[in-house]
Amino acid sequence: MKRLKNGLLIILLLLAGKVSAQIDTTYTPSKTYTQTQLVDDLTFLKNVLIEAHASLYRYQSKAALDSAFINAAAMINKPMTEIEFWRVLQPVIAGIRSGHTGLFYSRAYINWQNKYPVDHLTPFLTVQDGKLLLRIKSAKDTSKRYILTVKSIDGLPSDQIITTLKKYVSGEDLSEQWTDYQLQGVGFSSVYGNVFGYKPVYDLEVMDTLNRNSTLHLKAFHAKRTMGADQIKELLEKTKDELNKVVSVDYPTAVPSTAVLKIKGFSYFNYYQGFHEQFFKRMQDDKIKNLVIDIRGNTGGLPVVGGDLMRYLIKNEFTQIEAAQIPVNKITFNDYILHDAGNDQPQKTTDKVQPYNYSWRQLPKLYPAAEYHFDKNIYLLVDKGTFSAASIFAASLKNQCKVTVIGEETGGAEAGSDGGFSTIRLPNSGLLLHLPRYWESTTASDHHSKHGLIPDIVVKNYITAEKHDAVMEKVKELILSSLNKAK
Structure with a gap:
């Protein structure tokens, strides 16, 4: 298969796609994994990155990555659901500053979500110059649109929301450009739901161009069928x-x-x-x-x-x-590469054991x-x-x-x-790592x-x-x- 440079996939995996999938009726997001299972997955993830990530220390030091994994291990102090575990691991991945590297939900969770759509926040929110903006139509004249500054969502200040969400977004290099691009529209709604959860109605405190404050009670929307990282x-x-x-x-x-x-x-x-x-x-x-x-x-x-x-x-x-x-x-994870995903060839391996050559x-x-x-x-x-x-x-x-x-x-x-990407399944939780190979x-x-x-x-x-x-x-x-x- 031709060499792929599919950065667009990172966005598309977050956004909606029309996909038909078999539903695993035995799965529920409330399923928990033991501390031992989660720690094993954490160790597995670290080994995969050290063995095969294409630019692991390009924008961060080895000491910084090691510290991030130590902090993540300390947070695994109880059984967790897949979503809770993702919230522990994704900031570690985001810290690599590789926009092509991401951790995504298991196919079982994606299938469940497509059967039971979650309540997304409005898709008309965008982060711009450190502010959160909302585009809305006029109630009297739908051809007119207004831009409102969002001061808070459900009581949480917008600056705090933006700072938190950026920790979960796989940016690129040391600038914030790619991070900000992903925090707009449906992308913002998806990351917000993954981090803060979903609810049927969201309360937004907003301010108009005349500095007048008001509160909007926005009903959630159901996204279209979601594409999994293995597709x-x-x-x-x-x-x-x-x-x-x-x-x-x-x-x-x-x-x-x-x-x-x-x-x-x-x-x-x-x-x-x-x-x-x-x-x-x-x-x-x-x-x-x-x-x-x-x-x-x-x-x-x-x-x-x-x-x-x-x-x-x-x-x-x-x-x-x-x-x-x-x-x-030396590569130890070939058995966990999903061979129907993207560039699905096994990783090349040598007898070398020193990491990051x-x-x-x-x-x-x-x-x-x-x-x-x-x-x-x-x-x-x-x-x-x-x-x-x-x-x-x-x-x-x-x-x-x-x-x-x-x-x-x-x-x-x-x-x-x-x-050049592979998709690797974490052995216990089933979370999927999108891994660049060069x-x-x-x-x-x-x-x-x-x-x-x-x-x-x-x-x-x-x-x-x-x-x-x-x-x-x-x-x-x-x-x-x-x-x-x-x-």
């Missing part, structure tokens, strides 16, 4: 044909000789070569002078798609992924397209939702091509990204960067009652200004 392969296969869902092209009339290519995900594997060739042929035929590539909210997919796109943008031979760092330790594999150069090469003005739009294969594309394109990057810091790390470096000049790609021009889209794309407005301003100067 990655099924999801990826479905998205390979969805060209029209993830790619769009626009030629704005207000900006002459300009094309806007919006790519929501690098997942259209079955169409990418033909589409790219035809797109750049039309660019040449129409004498387009300004190309805007919008990968905001593009959470990744298959790196080969981004690599092919780069063939039409870079003149000489180039590199999208410089090298892969691969663990080469790696090998580096250099990747070959790529070559530009023979025809339809675009050598005019390129504008690349990024934000905190630009992750995984998309952030690799952005960082490597920026380093090898004349391009103006606009927007906000990417959610994915500038220096590289984890990839780390891939971009061509960024700073190979030790611990943040996302910083745009040349930083522009942030703030949540407002009316739709307004400040980033696109800035692009139009730049293009029109350059046209006026050329006259």
